[in-house]
Amino acid sequence: MxxxxxxxxxxxxxxxxxxxxxxxxxxxxxxxxxxxxxxxxxxxxxxxxxxxxxxxxxxxxxxxxxxxxxxxxxxxxxRMDEAAERIYKLESPKWDGEWLILVYTIPEEKRHIRDELRKELVWSGFGLLSNSCWITPNPLDGQIHNLIQKYDIEGYVNYFRASHEGMSDHKSLVQRCWDLDEINELYSQFIQNYSQKYIIDKNKIEKGDMSDGSCFVERTMLVHQYRKFLFVDPGLPQELLPQDWLGDSAAALFADYYKTLAEPATRFFESVFEQGNQEIKKDNHYNFLDHPYMSPQSNNHS
Known part of the structure; x- marks a missing residue:
């Protein structure tokens, strides 16, 4: 299984x-x-x-x-807080038309830092334009400063805010840096795998035919699968996405399915948690219907 x-x-x-x-x-x-x-x-x-x-x-x-x-x-x-913040990159923010450009020349003896930095940049949503030159249309100044500080590479880095004047258009630039067709195909697979599953489980829950334990497993598996998009989707602004982009539909499906499973799943977790953790109190601000993967955009669609 x-x-x-x-x-x-x-x-x-x-x-x-x-x-x-x-x-x-x-x-x-x-x-x-x-x-x-x-x-x-x-x-x-x-x-x-x-x-x-x-x-x-x-x-x-x-x-x-x-x-x-x-x-x-x-x-x-x-690490949890950092992950929760990065999740919001899936919101497709409003674009101001500018690009952030990060260029570094990290010496060979610090190669391990260069490899780590590359992973972090991809994870934050940067695209590689050419050797050691990374770009993003998103306002990631904070992430850049954090990375420079984290790896102590101030002397090896320059970063710029710029407008793209040519010689290709914005969408050609995006194609050079990110494989949106491949990401869209992954969203298509997610939608295919989960739309029918969602309808079946929703009916089962409404009829009382699905146990709280099964809902707990399905909710966790759903989050696990959807979380994979954080590693591949740079969260580009709407203006730079193709017309047939499926990210919003996948986000709406995730939000609907998650909310359907959330109550019985939480009930199961609490029934197990209460045995042996009696003195531990739940956070008063916690709402099990919310999840950081649900951007305001996905909630608008659901």
């Missing part, structure tokens, strides 16, 4: 991001094992993944009596 192919560490990150961080950011290991059992992960693999994540600095443990609780470290929380 598809759900068993997802690695345990990745699933734990998803559960912290989607649920646990809204419930005091901490969970009893027994509850985590019980939740991951729904996806086919056994106790041994959960304990091994948690131990590895602790060694890597993502999680920290705390003993209360004979129970072990795990919470995200500051580094782990920062």
């Amino acid at each position: 598809e759900k068993k192919t997802l690695n345990t560490r990745s699933m734990i990150f998803t559960l912290y991001g989607d649920y646990i961080r809204h419930y005091g950011n901490v969970i009893w290991i027994g509850s985590l094992i019980r939740l991951l059992k729904e996806f086919g992960h056994n106790e041994q693999s959960v304990r091994a993944a948690v131990s590895r994540m602790s060694k890597q600095g993502w999680l920290q443990s705390e003993k209360k009596g004979n129970k072990s609780y795990y919470y995200l470290t500051e580094r782990g929380r920062d």
Whole structure:
């Protein structure tokens, strides 16, 4: 089954991001094992993944009596916040007609920094125009400053804000930097895979034929699949997208399906969480119908 192919560490990150961080950011290991059992992960693999994540600095443990609780470290929380911010790049912001251009010459002895920087730039939505020259139509000045500071590369970087005067048009420039056809094909596959599934599950839930546990699994799988677009979609402004762009339709489908699964899924999570985590309180501001992947744009369509 598809759900068993997802690695345990990745699933734990998803559960912290989607649920646990809204419930005091901490969970009893027994509850985590019980939740991951729904996806086919056994106790041994959960304990091994948690131990590895602790060694890597993502999680920290705390003993209360004979129970072990795990919470995200500051580094782990920062990563979650950073991911949540980056998610908003899928909103297709209004474009002011200008481009940010980032050019760097990082020496060979700092090659590892260059490789890391490249990954970060792609993840933030930059496109490679030519060797070491990256562009974006989005206002990512903040990300640029953060990256320069993070990698301590001030002396190797120049960045500009500019208008594109030629010799090709904007859309040709976009084609050189991003493969929108390939991204659109991925959106098309997502829509094909999930439109029918959404209608079937919606009917089942309305008739009471789908368990809360199944809704919990499906909601988590839906988020997992949709999250992949964060790694490939640069979140370009509407003006630069092709007419047959499917990103908005995929976002609307995600929002509708997510909201349909959210209540029973949360009910299941809380029923498991309440056993062994009685002293932990839910964040008062948490609304299970909201999700950072749902941009205002996708909500307008749904």
